[in-house]
Amino acid sequence: MATPKTKHDWADDEDVEETSTELPAPQTISNKDGTKTIITFRYNDQGKKVKMTRRIRYTTHTEKVNPRVADRKTWSKFGLSAKDPAGPAPDTTSVGENIIFRPSTNWRKDEKEAGEDPGAQALKDKLKDKQVKCRICNGEHFTARCPYKDTMAPVGADGADVAAGLPDDPAPAAAAGGAGAKKGSYVPPALRAGAAGGSAAGDRMGGGSKFGERDDLATLRVTNVSEMAEEQELRDMFERFGRVTRVFLAKDRETGLAKGFAFISFADRGDAVKAAAKMDGFGFKHLILRVEFAKKAA
Numbered sequence: 001m002a003t004p005k006t007k008h009d010w011a012d013d014e015d016v017e018e019t020s021t022e023l024p025a026p027q028t029i030s031n032k033d034g035t036k037t038i039i040t041f042r043y044n045d046q047g048k049k050v051k052m053t054r055r056i057r058y059t060t061h062t063e064k065v066n067p068r069v070a071d072r073k074t075w076s077k078f079g080l081s082a083k084d085p086a087g088p089a090p091d092t093t094s095v096g097e098n099i100i101f102r103p104s105t106n107w108r109k110d111e112k113e114a115g116e117d118p119g120a121q122a123l124k125d126k127l128k129d130k131q132v133k134c135r136i137c138n139g140e141h142f143t144a145r146c147p148y149k150d151t152m153a154p155v156g157a158d159g160a161d162v163a164a165g166l167p168d169d170p171a172p173a174a175a176a177g178g179a180g181a182k183k184g185s186y187v188p189p190a191l192r193a194g195a196a197g198g199s200a201a202g203d204r205m206g207g208g209s210k211f212g213e214r215d216d217l218a219t220l221r222v223t224n225v226s227e228m229a230e231e232q233e234l235r236d237m238f239e240r241f242g243r244v245t246r247v248f249l250a251k252d253r254e255t256g257l258a259k260g261f262a263f264i265s266f267a268d269r270g271d272a273v274k275a276a277a278k279m280d281g282f283g284f285k286h287l288i289l290r291v292e293f294a295k296k297a298a
Contacts, residue, residue, distance in 0.1 A: 023049070031055075084249045137263065139250045147248050148219065148263055149295065156290040218272040219294045225249070226285035238264050241278065242271020264293060 027039040035057045044050050077084055081092060088095055104110065133139075136146045222234070231249045238244050246265040251258055266272040272293070280291040 034058075050134045065247065075247065084265045137250060137261075138249075139259075140253045146243050147246065163245055217293060218266040218269040219289055220266070220272055220296045222264060222279075223260065223290040223292075224287050225258055225260050226287050227260065227287065228285060229262070231262075234262055237282075237284070238266075238275050241266075241275035243267040 019184040023041040023043075026041075026103065029039070031037060035055050038054045038056060040052045040054075042050055042052065046082065076082075081089060084092075117281045131140060132142060134141055134146045135143045137148055139146065187254055204260075225234075229249065234249060235244055235247045238247075243266065244264060245267050249258055250260075250263040264272075264275070276291045276293060282289045282291075
């Protein structure tokens with residue numbers, strides 16, 4: 001009896017069409033010159049099948065390493081890294097540049113010559129504990145950045161000592177300065193001998209006052225300040241006598257504690273005179289404050 005013919009299903013045609021669109025498997029061909037030709041297929045942006053042929057040459061690079069280093073690379077990992085794959089892990093290892101150390105053949109001689117240089121050693125010892133120090137207020141900043149460079153004279157032989165204050169009787173000192181002026185130098189009319197108004201030589205606009213050298217000088221220097229003091233505390237104390245324009249409290253850069261002196265600038269000289277008279281000898285944080293006018297820069 002003849003076998004009945006199987007009816008063709010239309011779904012089989014769809015399967016055949018789909019399988020025909022599959023890309024062929026990649027091919028690798030070894031050439032006689034040691035290269036390999038790799039053939040692959042892909043679809044481009046237009047949906048067309050594209051054949052790619054690449055020829056690759058494999059080069060073996062042999063590197064000689066230290067046997068101990070090569071042996072350490074074969075060690076199995078342990079601890080929390082026991083399950084990590086081979087090679088350096090980014091969370092536990094940082095890979096840097098391999099620096100080859102080549103010691104000098106005459107390094108002992110160079111070291112000996114450097115040690116025998118007295119000038120280099122003296123300079124090193126001199127700069128070992130060197131710190132920046134202001135020549136005006138002795139603060140730990142450059143003199144050009146001192147907030148009182150236009151108000152005070154620098155400390156030293158060429159300037160006045162800002163910690164010394166003013167003398168009780170400024171008239172004799174001013175008279176001596178006027179008499180000792182070198183020949184040909186300019187002398188203000190108020191300091192010349194026989195000036196009108198009956199004022200003696202050396203009298204200043206301060207009227208012989210203990211505080212102040214000029215009416216426009218309204219900056220006070222406060223010394224013997226506690227190391228626990230703060231700028232706001234000083235501002236609150238001195239603002240009782242008038243408007244304070246600036247408060248500078250010198251502090252140690254490392255510890256942050258006060259260094260024992262501060263500067264208070266007033267908007268009005270009269271308020272500064274009143275504050276100096278009242279606050280000189282005032283007790284603050286178990287210390288007696290010393291308040292005096294800062295020396296005007298020459």
